[in-house]
Amino acid sequence: MQNAFTLDVEDYFQVSAFESVVSRDAWGQFTPRVEDNTRRVLDLLDRHGTKGTCFVLGWIAERHPTLVKEIAARGHEVACHGYSHRLIYNQTPADFAQETRRSKDALEQIVGKPVRGYRAASYSITGKSLWALDTLIELGFAYDSSVFPVHHDRYGIPAAPRFPHVIERDGGSIVEFPISTLNLGVYRLPVGGGGYFRIFPYWLSAGAIKFLNARERKPAMFYVHPWEVDPTQPRIGASLLSRFRHYYHLDLCEKRLDRLLSSAPFGRTDAVLDEYARQHPLRRLRYTESGAVVEAPAAPQANAA
Secondary structure (H helix, E strand, C coil): CCCCEEEEECCHHHHHHCCCCHHHHHHHHCCCHHHHHHHHHHHHHHHCCCCCCEEEEEHHHHHHHHHHHHHCCCEEEEEECCCCCCHHHCCCCHHHHHHHHHHHHHHHHHHHCCCCCCCHHHHHCCCCHHHHHHHHHHHHCCCEEECCCCCCCCCCCCCCCCCEEEECCCEEEECCCCCCEEECCCCCECCCEEEHHHCCCCHHHHHHHHHHHHHCCCCCEECHHHHHHCCCCCCCCHHHHHHHHHHHHHHHHHCCCCCHHHCCCCHHHHHHHHHHHHCCHHHHHHHHECCCCCCCCCCCCCCCC
């Protein structure tokens, strides 16, 4: 069973944790590190013979098209991470649609093929921004990976299923591949990568993926960022919590990734989803703004002639 390896391609100064101290108008004043850091991760994947999915920020794609072409040329899936890393619930539907279309168009012009996948900045599809799913469906995305089925101060739909499923909307449907968690009774423990991969001991993340595969017979969704393999990046003054989440154990992340890629099989999100859907019928569900998740009504059967 393969697990999805994903890379959210953004630079260190673009993260949501720093948006209160780094304005988007100032992004151009920073020396970019995203190309070198992304290639460090791609080189690591090459050494393990692993392909993955890169959710690329549109702002990055427009300024580093050669990097996007290289990602595709190396055999990785290019997917969309929005344009300016704005939290969706802080945008209007019109702004979100404009930004997402701009990013998707830029990526597709660079790689010359449709972009199937989307991931929101900081997993910001929540109960108050479910309308974003309608935009994704309208723009032709096949799957989303923005739902984190946990409680968190910035994101999360705690009642969401933990594994791939179909979200039904009035205007269509989209497959959802949530970030991985372990079910610990009344609590869901995030084990899908990112800061959790750096903060928790390595054995917990690696063991959780093995548990999901062997005991629950499900694929894991794992993510990391290019800046997480860059311990010498410039430090940005922000709140203590933000600095902790961003900088803790940056010096260990690349070594841990190397070890993880040796311990479990990973692949592109599109390939993992296609294989999973062939073996498991996907539940068709509706999300409500109250945070509930309910079974979608079955499609009406046509009358016999």
